[in-house]
Amino acid sequence: MDFLPAERRVLQRDGLHLFNIRYWSDELRRLMGQGDKVTVKYDPRDLSRVFVRVDDGYVEARPADVTRPAIALWEHRAAVAELREGGRRAVDEELIFSTILAQRALVDVAGAATKAARRQVAAPIGKFGPRRSAGPQSWSRWPERPLQAEVRTACAALGVSRATLFRWLKRYRETATTTISPA
Secondary structure: OOOOOEEEEEOEOOEEEEOOEEEEOHHHHHHOOOOOEEEEEEEOOEEEEEEEEEOOEEEEEEEOOOOOOOOOHHHHHHHHHHHHHOOOOOOOHHHHHHHHHHHHHHHHHHHHHHHHHHHHHHOOEEOOEEOOOOOOHHHHOOOOOOOHHHHHHHHHHHOOOHHHHHHHHHHHHHHHHHHHOOO
């Protein structure tokens, strides 16, 4: 724990805030609201727990919302950069985690598209022609001009703005056409 990076933070009444994530531990309740800064150590590979230095050692604190997935610091920074690029000035915990989940979904779709493209290129050509791959179903079925209801539903499900959704869709289509076309 000695080699982990550290930050100095004030324990507030609602918990400890680090990287726009609110952490909580019942063991820290006696120190909250005093206004003194404490040393907080964190693992950049896993922000799902932090360690707060108290008199007799360290106390582990977890995110106040226990349903949050474990994220790395680089994912957090990428999400904040994406939100800032989209014109968001105020960034909160909910936006950060919804952006990270959407980015993970995008990576999954891209991975599926790449896998399908590799299978397509490596497919043996038989008497019925090359084997066809289905590709990622979630993005490939989208029409060129989706209906407003489809856009609203996708934005609500992913927790992103309309502009971000269409930017991702454009990236997917560009990646799919460049990856699948033979060289």
